[in-house]
Amino acid sequence: MNKLFTYLPLLLIGLASCMGSKDSTKKDIAIHWQQKANEANEQHESLATLTIKNIGGIDLNKKGWALYFNNKPCTQVNINAIGDEVIIKRINGDFFEITPSDKFQGLTKGDSLVLDLYTNSPVIKYSDQANGFYFIFDKEGKKEFYEPSVSYGLMTPEMAKMSDDDTYEIENEFIRYDKNKQLTKVALNTKSKIIPTPLKVSDGKGKVDLAQFTEIVADASTQKQAQLLKAYYKEAFNKDLKVVEKATGTATSIVLSNKKASFSNSDEAYTLNISKNGVQILGSSKGIVYGIQSLRALFPVKGESSIVTETRIQDAPRFGYRGFMIDVARNFQTKETILHLLDIMGFYKMNTLHFHITDDEGWRIELERFPELIEIGSSRKHPDSPYATIPSYGSGPKGTEGVSNGYYTTQDYIEILQYAQARNIEVIPEVDMPGHARIAINAMAYRAEKLKKEGKSNAEANEFLLNDPNDKSEYSSVQGFDDNTICPCQESSYNFMDALVLEFQKLYKKAGVPLQTIHFGGDEVAHGVWEKSPLCAEFMKENKLKDIEALKGYYAVRVANLAKKNNVKLQLWDDILHHAEGMSPNNLTLNAWDNSWGTGTEDFGYKRANEGYDVILTSVSSLYLDMAYTKEVDEPGFYWGDYNDTRNVFNYLPTHFFSIDHKLRTGGKVTVEELKDKEKLTKKGLSHIKGIQGAMWSETLKSSDRLEYMIYPKLIALAHRAWVPSVVKGNETGKVIEKNLDAKWNVFANTIGQRDMNRLASWGRNYRIPPVGLQVNKGEVEANIAYPGLTIRYASSEESLDENSPEYTHAVKLDKPMQFAAFDKYGNKSRVITVSPTTILPKKTL
The missing domain is CATH 2.60.40.10 (Immunoglobulins)
Incomplete structure (x- = not known):
């Protein structure tokens, strides 16, 4: 289903005033944003006009006001091209301020001020446009917040073109027709009804009514699995099954047998038998759960009979790691949304939730030892102190509960962990460092200041300090922050990270779930960090570190040793090895993400695997689900890595990147011939590809509906590709592989259209139904x-x-x-x- 994603030619948003004495139902000032063009000048900047119009009875004065807003993420506004009546500056990140200059003469009723805003990035979608507009008026020394009415002009289909050189097709109904006409409707059998497709299915001749069962037979070792099956059966048939230790001798039993499958070495393998004598699910504790999910996949969806064909299924996964990363730091998702996500991940046999719970724009986990992290980082607001978390992604002056504002209490997180464990899902928490750490830095500085005011010693107050207060380094991160990188040259930074691991271990222990892995980020450390830090200058001299790159390597090794000391596996984004060549692969797993076609980085993940590092392929070109489905202006999402629809995810070849041609995001393609010199996986490298993982960054997510629209059905294709055997046989390349993919896609698309979308609907989930x-x-x-x-x-x-x-x-x-x-x-x-x-x-x- 599609909710909330129809853009009108003129989108009008009425925003209530959050503070001050103004009538919240009456708007005196209107903001209108009109995107004009990409490549609008010789600097290849995009152009939009921002119109401020006085539509009320109160004059907008010559001075004493400021307008705030969030621009498209990861961009900069040309401050010299806005005209001479106002001054614009970036505060931090995507947060900008406009104030009147001495030449501004004020606006009386009916007057307008039109400003040209040039941005150093194309704007091709409604979801790219600036938002979160609000004013602050200085009323005799008192700040008065005011949110104007905001409208957006129409974007024509052609505005999806990034530049004159951009030839990538702008999808429309006619292009879709040509793509869709390759598909045919097929009747689904047992094998094709189950996603991911099972390894081996042997159908019999008899029929079995899945609604006839009365009991689950489970011994002490399978009681948790029995309760999971009982809940799923109740959901499907509105019928409670008894859980018994011994069958009553009837054919209405579902028997759970805790016995490792003999046909596979995987502890996730299972056998599912459905016959006139009942149902048996055999496997290890994990395998039984996946057998339950396959049985669940055969439960009827709306309009189907509960009668199925007798069958025997033997199944096991290709990869041991089948993951999905969700970013709840940039924009939050509630506990309930995460539980829904976990259930769907479990249904499609995914086994890892990479939980990105901290970043520059939000800290979402309550930790007993550090209440300041939640106090500073769980909500965004107009900055009222140097430690405040500023508005981002249109969050406005006080934020929105459940979107920009929110966090998981200790009990929330425990419930998430236990819910995930019941579905064979490991939850890996990510605390992103040393970059992406603005909130942690501010919270620990705030803590230090607070403790000093309470009379604590400097040593105690600064125990977990993350910044060098005298650092004058100048840098800007990818997201535009100039103060988001912890200092690796003081022991207090490592004290903090060590304490974090201990806090997570305590939390997981309370949940009865072991903390196996922690993710410490390591990505996107900006150029210029630490260069003017007195602490680092002295530290590098003492430790004979020749340059900043060597300092980054020192940091990486310290983090690895810290994880090893605490008996947890360490996971990092593979950026870390750009600065830490020779870092030991022991106890380390890398997320290899940067394989954008045509950029020269396509084989980075393979190189790391060939070097002996365990690698989780998290390829931006196919597995970043925040990338827009298509290039259309009203299709939300990013596109810096690629456009990424469900078919693109389905076509992902984890261990054969260079065996087929690939589209380039600005048009054209890179061919097998052009990729022939890229580093291929060696036998050793293949053994170090541990799995694949999708990623959903949340800058554009303003609701759970938007999250689900972006990930379903793409997540289903991701789960399928992570489980099933390789599509590529032997030395196949090009057209042979593509023909095979076409045939398999036809069946997969039929299963999605005939069954799985209706199943998602029955569970109350949102998803994208593509236009005709x-x-x-x-x-x-x-x-x-x-x-x-x-x-x-x-x-x-x-x-x-x-x-x-x-x-x-x-x-x-x-x-x-x-x-x-x-x-x-x-x-x-x-x-x-x-x-x-x-x-x-x-x-x-x-």
Whole structure:
């Protein structure tokens, strides 16, 4: 289903005043943002106009006010091109301030001020545009906050083009039609009903009614699995199964047998037998859970019978690590949303949640020893102290609960851990350092100041200090922060990290779940850090470190030793090895993320594996689920790494990157021939590819609905690719692999359209139903869909288009404007596509 993602030609957001004496229902000032062009000048900057209009009865004075907003992340505004009536400056990150200059003459009712804002990055989507606008007025020394009305102008489809050289297709209904026409609807059998596709399925001839069961047979070693199955069965059939230690002798038992599967070395392997004599699930404790999930996959979705074919399934995963990283630091997701996510991950047999819970813009975990981290980092607001967490991503002057503001209490996190463990999911907490650590730095500085005021000694107050107060280094991180990197030249930084590990160990122990792995980030350390730190100058001299790169290497080794001392595995982003060549691979796993096609970094992950490092492939080109599905202006998400739809995730070849051609994000492709000199995996390297992981960064997420829209159904393709055997056989390349992928995709797309979208709907989850494809031919419209099994409906533009509208079965006469959409069985629909007799059709290309 699609919620909240239809952009109107003029989007008007009414924002209530959060402070001050102004009438919150009356708006005296209107802000209008109109994106104009990309490559608007010789500096290749994009241009937008920001109009400030006085629509009320109160003048906007010559001085005494400031306008704040968040620009597109990871960008800079040209401060010299805005005109002479105002002054613009970046405060930090994506947070900007506009104040009047001496030449500003004020605005009376009806007057407008139009400002040209040039940004050093293309803006091709509605989700790219600036947001979070608010004023502060100085009223006799008292600050008064005021949120104006805000509107956004229309972006035309052509504005999705980044530059004159950008030839990547801007998807529309006609392009979609050509893509979709390769698909055919197929009848699903036992094997194709289950995602990920099982290793081996042997169907019998008899039939079994899955609704007939009355009991689960489980001994003491399988009681937790029995309770999980009982809950799933109740959900599907509204029927409580008894859990017994011995079968009653009937054919209505589901037997759980804790016995390692003989056909595989994996402790996650299982056998599922469904016959007229009942159901048996055999495997280790982990394997039984996956057998339960496969049985659950055969439970009927809406409109299906509960009767299935007798079958025997033997199944085991390709990779031992099948992960998903969710960033809840930039924007928060509630405990309930995380539990929903874990259940779906468990259903699709994923086994690792990489929990990115800290960053420059948010700290989301309560730790008993450091209450300051939550006090400073769990909410964003207009800065009222040097330690405040500033507005980011449109959060406004006081933030929004459950989006910019929020954290997990100790009890919340314990519940998440226990819920995950029941589904075979390890939760790896990530505390990102040494960069991305602005909140930790500020919180520990705040702590030190507070303890000193309480009379504590400098040694005690500074025990966990993370910055050198005399550091004058100048730098800007990828996200635009100039104060987000901890100092590696003081023991207090390592005291803090050591204490963090102990705090997490205590928390996991309370949950009854072992802390196996901790992630300490290591990515995107900005150029220029520590160069003007007196502490570091002295430290480098004492430790014979020749330059900053050597200091970064020293830090990496210290962190590795710290993890080893505390008996936890260490995980890091592979950036860390750019600065720590020769770092021991022992007790270390790397997330290899930077493989953007055409950038020269495509083989970095393989190089690390060949060197002997354990690697989790987390490739931005295919596995970053925050990348937009398509290039359309109203399709939300980022695109700096690639455009990434579900088919792109499905086509991911973890151990054969260079066996097929790949699209480039600005058009064209890089071919197998052009990639021939890239480093391939050796036999040794292959043994160090431990798995794959998707990633969902949260800058553009303002709700759980948006999160789910971005990750479903892409996450399903990710889970499938992590579990099933390699698509590539022997030395196959190019067209042979692509033909095989096409055939497998056709079945996968049918399963998604016929079953899994309806299942997600039954669980109350949001997901993206792709818009229909259309073709206009001789005055008639033909329609198709990317997932066979969904229903296409249509109506005239004057009528309501809903689940009661006519079902599309054949070409429709186009004698007036018509609208089309795809629907699941629950009435959820895709974005509506309108076509009229005057629609200009794309030119045919040869």
